[in-house]
Amino acid sequence: MLLSHGEIESFVDQTGFNETRVFNRLNRLIQTYWEEQRSGTPVDYKTPFELLDELELDSGLGEQNWNELFTWVEKYLKFAVKTGHPRFVNRMWSAANLPSIVGEIVSAISNTSACTYESAPVSTLIEKFMINEMLDLVGFSGGEGQMTTGSSNANMIAMMAARDKVNLEIKQKGLSQHPQLYAFVGAESHYSMDKAAAILGIGTDHLLKVPLNENGEMDTARLQGEIEQTERNGGIPFFVGATAGTTVRGAYDSLPALIELQKNHPFWLHVDGAWGGSAVLSPYLKKRFLRAIEKVDSFTFDFHKMPGTNLICNILLINKQSGVLRQSCAVGDTSYIFRDESKEEEFNLGTTSLQCGRKVDSLKWFLDWKFYGRDGFALRIERYLQLAGFSERIVEETPELEMVVPRESFNVCFRYKVPLGIPENEFNLQLRTRLHREGIGLIGFGYIGSDLCLRLLITDPGATEESIRSLFRDIVNTGNSLLEAL
Numbered sequence: 001m002l003l004s005h006g007e008i009e010s011f012v013d014q015t016g017f018n019e020t021r022v023f024n025r026l027n028r029l030i031q032t033y034w035e036e037q038r039s040g041t042p043v044d045y046k047t048p049f050e051l052l053d054e055l056e057l058d059s060g061l062g063e064q065n066w067n068e069l070f071t072w073v074e075k076y077l078k079f080a081v082k083t084g085h086p087r088f089v090n091r092m093w094s095a096a097n098l099p100s101i102v103g104e105i106v107s108a109i110s111n112t113s114a115c116t117y118e119s120a121p122v123s124t125l126i127e128k129f130m131i132n133e134m135l136d137l138v139g140f141s142g143g144e145g146q147m148t149t150g151s152s153n154a155n156m157i158a159m160m161a162a163r164d165k166v167n168l169e170i171k172q173k174g175l176s177q178h179p180q181l182y183a184f185v186g187a188e189s190h191y192s193m194d195k196a197a198a199i200l201g202i203g204t205d206h207l208l209k210v211p212l213n214e215n216g217e218m219d220t221a222r223l224q225g226e227i228e229q230t231e232r233n234g235g236i237p238f239f240v241g242a243t244a245g246t247t248v249r250g251a252y253d254s255l256p257a258l259i260e261l262q263k264n265h266p267f268w269l270h271v272d273g274a275w276g277g278s279a280v281l282s283p284y285l286k287k288r289f290l291r292a293i294e295k296v297d298s299f300t301f302d303f304h305k306m307p308g309t310n311l312i313c314n315i316l317l318i319n320k321q322s323g324v325l326r327q328s329c330a331v332g333d334t335s336y337i338f339r340d341e342s343k344e345e346e347f348n349l350g351t352t353s354l355q356c357g358r359k360v361d362s363l364k365w366f367l368d369w370k371f372y373g374r375d376g377f378a379l380r381i382e383r384y385l386q387l388a389g390f391s392e393r394i395v396e397e398t399p400e401l402e403m404v405v406p407r408e409s410f411n412v413c414f415r416y417k418v419p420l421g422i423p424e425n426e427f428n429l430q431l432r433t434r435l436h437r438e439g440i441g442l443i444g445f446g447y448i449g450s451d452l453c454l455r456l457l458i459t460d461p462g463a464t465e466e467s468i469r470s471l472f473r474d475i476v477n478t479g480n481s482l483l484e485a486l
């Protein structure tokens with residue numbers, strides 16, 4: 001029997017399940033998941049076809065039965081990757097911080113869009129407060145910022161602001177009649193830069209990839225040469241995207257050198273700190289990795305990566321200028337949504353954003369910030385660096401393993417050494433797959449030049465020297481048995 005409208009409204013189903021039971025059941029499920037996430041294997045691996053069979057996604061529809069509904073939740077959690085497991089070292093994040101999970105649940109239940117003050121009063125003030133905290137932390141003055149949907153989009157918005165700074169009319173007239181614009185990034189910069197160039201009409205051919213020095217940093221002498229060549233050819237070098245912590249290697253471009261170059265070439269200097277930008281949270285690491293960050297034009301970093309706030313939590317900060325975000329992002333007739341009588345534009349954050357609906361990401365961030373404080377985050381990031389150093393030493397001391405490149409910061413790029421005649425890349429890829437499929441561990445990989453490396457990233461506040469040592473032990477044992485089977 002189907003529920004009447006009134007029954008649907010009160011969420012009572014034919015089995016007598018009501019809201020109280022829904023919340024109790026949900027609470028039990030998520031609490032159990034949370035408590036058990038560090039045990040067992042990090043994933044119960046199934047191929048997509050096996051998993052489809054298990055899930056039976058096409059069964060039951062419109063039954064309005066809470067027991068059924070919770071079996072879906074149970075299935076979801078059973079096959080979800082346990083990102084809080086000590087053997088999940090694959091991505092740039094792990095399980096989220098509990099204060100931020102509280103924030104995420106509260107944002108979900110109070111379901112609104114952070115586009116206007118009218119629809120999200122507290123979130124608006126929190127976001128503005130947090131952006132000011134970050135501007136202060138980074139050392140930007142007279143600037144502004146916003147939360148975006150991730151560093152990929154933040155990189156694009158920064159490139160767009162740089163484009164519009166060259167000529168605001170591009171927004172209206174496009175680029176077809178405009179002198180050619182060129183952007184520059186390091187050869188191992190993130191692919192979101194290519195996306196940005198494509199989306200903004202700059203064109204990926206106009207995104208020049210600058211060769212790196214042996215440490216994986218953009219070679220500034222080569223950059224200078226390419227900028228000058230571009231200028232001689234009548235192009236406009238409008239944007240340089242430095243990376244603070246490259247995705248595979250963890251290299252930091254030298255900001256002082258780029259700022260020096262900027263004196264003679266007025267490009268916009270943006271820093272993509274999606275991954276390694278979290279160093280800004282520690283005064284010691286800020287000095288070590290982000291020297292002169294307070295002088296760049298814009299900076300983005302993800303609180304959902306090393307700091308551990310629930311995904312997605314990203315910040316884009318602009319230095320010394322205010323109103324840039326609104327100038328670049330606002331376009332078209334928005335009167336239906338931004339019709340706030342108070343005319344307090346600065347409190348309608350949607351006008352500074354590319355989105356119309358904006359998920360409330362500020363609360364979880366704020367709760368994390370209040371809970372751990374700057375010092376708590378600083379200690380966490382410093383500890384990750386210490387553990388990365390520990391991991392590198394294990395690799396160096398283990399005869400079966402080798403570093404592919406020396407460690408630059410938080411990324412440990414290593415591989416299993418194979419005897420001559422066995423293709424290294426193929427073997428290491430197989431090793432990674434076996435670790436995953438057998439539930440031993442999920443580890444990332446990437447290429448440096450043509451060399452495949454296993455990439456260890458530690459973003460788990462519960463990681464210890466012992467948990468890392470045991471992971472390497474299992475990697476070596478699995479590599480040994482793979483080798484024996486060849």
Ligand SMILES: Cc1ncc(COP(=O)(O)O)c(C=O)c1O
Nearest residue numbers: 150151152190246247272274275
């Ligand atoms: C250097 C760098 N930039 C940008 C990104 C993209 O970040 P997001 O996933 O927040 O879009 C990443 C993610 O891996 C990254 O490593």
